[in-house]
Amino acid sequence: MCFTMSQNGTVLIVHERKFMALYIISVLEKSDFKVLASLSGLDEIEKLPSGEDPALCIIGSGTPNLSGFCTDLRIRFPASHLVLIDADGLDEMEMLAQDLGIDGCLSIDLAPPLLLAGLHLVAAGTRCFPKADDADRKIETFRQQRPTLTPREKDVLALIGQGMANKVIARELDISESTVKAHLNAVLRKTGTTNRTQAARWSFENGQRA
DSSP: OOOOOSSOSEEEEEOSOHHHHHHHHHHHTTSSOEEEEEESSGGGGGGSOOOSOOSEEEEETTOTTHHHHHHHHHHHOTTOEEEEESOSOHHHHHHHHHHHTOOEEEOTTSOHHHHHHHHHHHHTTOOBOOOOOHHHHHHHHHHHHOOOOOHHHHHHHHHHHTTOOHHHHHHHHTSOHHHHHHHHHHHHHHHTOOSHHHHHHHHHHTTOOO
């Protein structure tokens, strides 16, 4: 399937959670999008060089003062399209989209090809608000069960949340890489998640700390 972007293919990521931003970057690396910058908040916008507006501004749904934030982005980048990532309550977001100036709202739990397809649609000027998928409901079920992780599993999960690879985690905790994988598999099983990003998201939303 071919998508035609009306902009230059560049992307600005503004996300308050580093591991989410890193995951989004890893997905975009496999596409024709080019990451202009990854910021943690609007206060860093002024550091960007002036120039052509990015095709997309990808925004974390947990951004404080979301309405004001989107307004500021619209003023600075009037030709850009805005898309929320990892949004809770996607159905409700569609009703707010017009007021907030949001062009799309996508779940981080979408498979990478679907996530990229959604981003391409938004960049091409198509409003995109898919319904929450089965992964969101599955995570919600396990949130309610509040699984208990061992101290070492919490250690591994905390470092995953910082964007560390298994090899780096192994060195940090002075354990083998195979042991890291075993702990990660246990975390995925206990939390009902299917990948590192979902597990890290579960950790933040459930207050798990090492």
